[in-house]
Amino acid sequence: MNNIVIALAGLGLFLSGLSFLGHATKSFTSSSFNKFVSRLTSNSIKRAFIGSLVGTLSQSTSAATFFIMGLLQANVLKFKDSLSLLAWSGVGTSILVFLASIDIQFVGYFLLSIIGLAYLFNVSKEKIMLLLVPLIFAIGLIFLGLGLIKFGAASFGDFFWVNEFFEFASETIVISVVLGLFFTLATQSASSITMIVIALVYSSVIPIESAAFMVIGSNLGSGIALVLFHTHLEGQQKRVLFFQLINKCSGSFILFMLLIINAELVLSAPSENTANNLAIQLAMVYLLLQLAGAIFCDVFKKSLSSFLTKWLPENERDLIAKPKYLYPEAISNSTIAKNLIIQEQSRLLAMMPDYLDSLRENNKGSLTQSERHEGYMTLCKNIKNFSDDVITLNPQNEMADLLKIQSKNESIESLLTTLQNFVSTANELDTKELRLSNSIVESLHMILTLLLESQSSPEDNEMLENLTADKGSLMDKIRDQLLENKKLSNQEQKALFLLTRIFERLIWQIRKHSLMK
Secondary structure, rough: OOHHHHHHHHHHHHHHHHHHHHHHHHHHHHHHHHEEEHHOOOHHHHHHHHHHHHHHHOHHHHHHHHHHHHHHHOOOOOHHOOOOOHHHHHHHHHHHHHHHHOOHHHHHHHHHHHHHHHHHHOOOHHHHHHHHHHHHHHEEEEEEEHHHHHHHHHHHHOOOOHHHHHHHHHHHHHHHHHHHHHHHHHOOHHHHHHHHHHHHOOOOOOOOHHHHHHHHHHHHHHHHHHHHOOOOHHHHHHHHHHHHHHHHHHHHHHHHHHHHHHHHHHHHHHHHOHHHHHHHHEEEEEEEEHHHHHHHHHHHHHHHHHHHHHHHOOOOOHHHHHHOOOOHHHHHHHHHHHHHHHHHHHHHHHHHHHHHHHHOOOOOOOOOHHHHHHHHHHHHHHHHHHHHHHHHHHHOHHHHHHHHHHHHHHHHHHHHHHHHHHHHHHHOOOOOOHHHHHHHHHHHHHHHHHHHHHHHHHHHHHHHHHHOOOHHHHHHHHHHHHHHHHOOOHHHHHHHHHHHHHHHHHHHHHHHOOOOO
């Protein structure tokens, strides 16, 4: 019973260490690391190195995938280059797996003693130690946990139910693969399951052949888990997940076939199997899985990219919402950041006339009103978050200009909300066939188009000011004529009356925005 508790305690330390490691390595993936990554992706060898490095730092295929996805979304990487990094990220995760194949409990004690000395001599608050202490502590917990799992699992073979379970697991290859897959779906970490399996093999609880197929199943499960638990992602992000799934499937299939055809190509003869040798063999199986998938996907990267792009096209709403000019590295430079925000706002203004697509004749818009509005508002939010970060990091630099830019963003957001109200009212009350409503829509489309052009043309700006000058008396006259028009039904009168009110507000908002300097 004591050994079971020790093994479970080791499992707790091991999983806690992995969690702490994920948080500790975030400090190594800052904006400076992003720049480092973007500079070293010019050829296949460098991309393989960077991908492995990302996997080494994260020690998780999932974490590495979402880190690379973030670089891709921030336009730090091109899509095809990101695929190489994704393919090789799994190779870096094999380092801890190899360390788990040796007797590392003492190493865990040693690393944790370093943490104790750092606090004892009050050096833990030094700048470099603030980065290293959490990292050393996390790795120390992982090593100590694995050591306790090995120690506690040593007597598992004496338990009848343990023998029965693993005898069942060893009956067929399929069961071994499915068990590895199932456990990985539960933990979402193939490397974690592999290290636990290594500890059990080291303690002679699981035969090496069954363990190898469990590792294959766990590798397959990590790819399935990525897709299965992130179904909300669309477009480019979904393509990244499915590429990683193909990477895992191809590596698993290649090694599975090698073991079926000739197991001695991967595993040693039984006569050579000592506890340490078995553990190292399993670590090699894990590494070969990552290498096989990485090489296959890197070689066929172009074909896979074309296939995924065709099968999972970019969602138009996501294209709208995704910033085209903003990238995190520019936040620290207020001058560059300010220019990028202005470009992004101009891009949003250029798309604004498309908001009226659903109301115009010969409408060819592929997005619904709600999808388009969601995309525009998300882009507005991204611009606001970016400008907030710039102001936070540059409190004294060009503050007046940055606050004016924020005011413009708020003005655009308010304009979008009113536009949504206008389009919703027009669609709900079915005014598309009414001549006056068509004239209002076309006039608004022209003014929105002119709004962007007025930013760089004094002549267009003067024309816009004339068109958006106070027309309150004119609009009141139009509304009076609507109420007197006996040819219109009560519903049509109501619809046009509301539209003229919203149109008047839109004109006022456009004029206000155009006067912002």
